[in-house]
Amino acid sequence: MKKYILIIAVLFAFVSCEEENVVYDSENGQTLANFSVSSVLLPTPTEGASTTVDVFVSTKTDSERTVTVEVDPSSTATSDQYTISGLTIPAGAFGTTLTISSNFDALPEEGRANLVLNLVDVSGSNDLVIKDSPLQLEFYRECPITAGDWVINMTDSYGDGWQTDSATGGSGLTITLGDGTVFEVGLCSPYGSAAGTFLGDGECTPNNGSEGTATITIPEGTESAEWFFPGDQYGEIGFEIISPNGNVAGGYESGDAGTLTIDYCK
Known part of the structure; x- marks a missing residue:
């Protein structure tokens, strides 16, 4: 039994030494x-x-x-x-x-x-x-945010207002400023309540289910603004965002929900 133990010990020592000798050559090795x-x-x-x-x-x-x-x-x-x-x-x-x-x-x-x-x-x-x-x-x-009145021209191709994250209305397009101020705009839906400042104050007239315009004012000194669109249940929604300079700075036409890229250089 002692002989077997001695052989095992010698083999273990040999293997350990072999492993320790495997060293990568940082000067002459493969780069x-x-x-x-x-x-x-x-x-x-x-x-x-x-x-x-x-x-x-x-x-x-x-x-x-x-x-x-x-x-x-x-x-x-x-x-x-x-x-x-x-x-x-x-x-x-x-x-x-x-x-x-x-x-x-x-x-x-x-x-x-x-x-x-x-x-x-x-x-x-x-x-x-x-x-x-x-x-x-x-x-x-990347340009600084232009202060002033931003105009959002909104449409719905079916003419029944916006159905965003809900089939009966849903949330609107939200604009969150760096100081925590939140604007929410959208085209009214006759099928249910919708949060935010929607045209017609929740009452749909014959035209504002098809198109409408909302205006938000971004104050001087605003350093950041996130524009988020919640979704388009039926692929009917469209809008364009007009900067205070009168240029189209962003928009949406039946695409995916999410954060919008606004071109503040315009």
């Missing part, structure tokens, strides 16, 4: 490289904006290395809309931090510019393997 994130949304005010993304590598060297990225053909952003810096990995480091900046003036007045970057090389690295995960960035203009 793995990848972006730290896969997507970034970058709202851009008039003064421009920037974001940082790390590039990680699994080895280090005694000299600087250059990170090479390429713009994917699926990108819609043009070269004047952004800049990229930080493409050098310092000696002895396991990566670098890229800085991507966006240019408000060059961005489209409406919609977003999409930039897709592929990581293609890290110079001076052994047996390089790059994680197949591009970096996707979206740039769009």
Whole structure:
């Protein structure tokens, strides 16, 4: 019995030593490289904006290395809309931090510019393997909220008012300001009660089941406003949001419920 115990002990010690000797070579081993994130949304005010993304590598060297990225053909952003810096990995480091900046003036007045970057090389690295995960960035203009009277022109294609989150009426379009003020507007429904300030004060006249206009006033100094639409039970609802400057800044036409994107640059 003692002999068996001794053999087992020797084998265990041998296996333990073998495991301890398996050490990754961070200088001469295979180099793995990848972006730290896969997507970034970058709202851009008039003064421009920037974001940082790390590039990680699994080895280090005694000299600087250059990170090479390429713009994917699926990108819609043009070269004047952004800049990229930080493409050098310092000696002895396991990566670098890229800085991507966006240019408000060059961005489209409406919609977003999409930039897709592929990581293609890290110079001076052994047996390089790059994680197949591009970096996707979206740039769009971000403007301060315009104070004044905002007009919401509302329609219902069936002519029986809005049925939003309820088949008998439901909630209205809500606008929540940063100070907690909440506006709620909608087109009246004859089928049931509806919360908020609805046209006709709950009484539907022959025309306000088909179309109507509501106005809210956003005061000076308002820093944030969330516009939320609760839903469209029958696919009949439409509206457009007119800024104090007289431009269409947002809207909806029989789509999904949720937070609305308002173009305050208009």
